[in-house]
Amino acid sequence: xxxxxxxxxxxxxxxxxxxxxxxxxxxxxxxxxxxxxxxxxxxxxxxxxxxxxxxxxxxxxxxxxxxxxxxxxxxxxxxxxxxxxxxxxxxxxxxxxxxxxxxxxxxxxxxx
Amino acid sequence: xxxxxxxxxxxxxxxxxxxxxxxxxxxxxxxxxxxxxxxxxxxxxxxxxxxxxxxxxxxxxxxxxxxxxxxxxxxxxxxxxxxxxxxxxxxxxxxxxxxxxxxxxxxxxxxxxxxxxxxxxxxxxxxxxxxxxxxxxxxxxxxxxxxxxxxxxxxxxxxxxxxxxxxxxxxxxxxxxxxxxxxxxxxxxxxxxxxxxxxxxxxxxxxxxxxxxxxxxxxxxxxxx
Numbered sequence: 001x002x003x004x005x006x007x008x009x010x011x012x013x014x015x016x017x018x019x020x021x022x023x024x025x026x027x028x029x030x031x032x033x034x035x036x037x038x039x040x041x042x043x044x045x046x047x048x049x050x051x052x053x054x055x056x057x058x059x060x061x062x063x064x065x066x067x068x069x070x071x072x073x074x075x076x077x078x079x080x081x082x083x084x085x086x087x088x089x090x091x092x093x094x095x096x097x098x099x100x101x102x103x104x105x106x107x108x109x110x111x112x
Numbered sequence: 113x114x115x116x117x118x119x120x121x122x123x124x125x126x127x128x129x130x131x132x133x134x135x136x137x138x139x140x141x142x143x144x145x146x147x148x149x150x151x152x153x154x155x156x157x158x159x160x161x162x163x164x165x166x167x168x169x170x171x172x173x174x175x176x177x178x179x180x181x182x183x184x185x186x187x188x189x190x191x192x193x194x195x196x197x198x199x200x201x202x203x204x205x206x207x208x209x210x211x212x213x214x215x216x217x218x219x220x221x222x223x224x225x226x227x228x229x230x231x232x233x234x235x236x237x238x239x240x241x242x243x244x245x246x247x248x249x250x251x252x253x254x255x256x257x258x259x260x261x262x263x264x265x266x267x268x269x270x271x272x273x274x275x276x277x278x279x280x281x282x283x284x285x286x287x288x289x290x291x292x293x294x295x296x297x298x299x300x301x302x303x304x305x306x307x308x309x310x311x312x313x314x315x316x317x318x319x320x321x322x323x324x325x326x327x328x329x330x331x332x333x334x335x336x337x
Contacts, residue, residue, distance in 0.1 A: 023186070023187075023190065024183070024187075025183055025186075026182045026183050026185075026186035026204070027201075030182070030186070030201050030204060030205070031178050031179070031182050033201075033205065034178050034182065034204070034205050034208045035174065035175055035178050037205060037208075037209060038174050038178070038208060038209070038212050039171055039174060041209065041212060041213075042169040042171070042174065042212075043169075045169065046169060047169070048169045048170075048171055049165075049168045049169050049170040049171070053170075054170050054171070054172050054173075057165065057170070059170070059172035059173070060172070061172075080171065082171075105171070105172070105175035105179075108175065108179055109175075109178070109179065
């Protein structure tokens, strides 16, 4: 029988309400991996926004980005220092990694 | 409605919906005076600004996009895929990659979060479609099972949360294809016809599958009473 009392019965609303409890927060590792992936895609599409522009737009830079932002060339400023940073490696692999650089996105994902 | 293309007809989300139906964003887009409250308008302005910054390949804005919205996307996908939670991470990442690719089409008519969750919904439904389009060999033993168990006699006094917990447990315990069919039908609100069109099965086959899934659910429900 295709049509039974299920749809109009008591079980349907219970089933609909029985959405499993999900963890409140996504893991910091997954956020880090997604961020790295998106930056990789952005780099494939073209140069990243120069860091001095990001800073001028009100963004906070980490200590390494601050150094890169001081470089005179836009080409250099478009590079991604995270690619060679230990914070990225830690962030992608260790949950709540002990990264405490102010302005570092991986540290932010870890809640620091 | 965002211009993000989807395979499925749009449906209202059961949560995280845009509180104003995106009217303030539309008016902003058309340049007409915004009749809605400034506070709501500012929310969408912030979303549009964030989207614009990400489109400029601003790494800090990209980080903020994830930081602000990853929890909501993750929660949605996790709920829809339980107990196959091992797939959640990949699908959440796929959602953000798809969103990044589709960001030029984000018009601000819905909040970024609503827009992202609608992409997540499509990804989840793609997964449901793949699950139910595949041969359902593990269910063959159920072919001869009665489609309806005896009537469900729920204890009316049973606390609602207990019932929900019990239902969630049963969903985790019945064959995954059944649980997927039930979630797709009752959580996402798809009709058997829509499910049939998405999976390449006949409507009758989907109805049979749903009937068996319901019968299995009911029998487990009674067993655990």
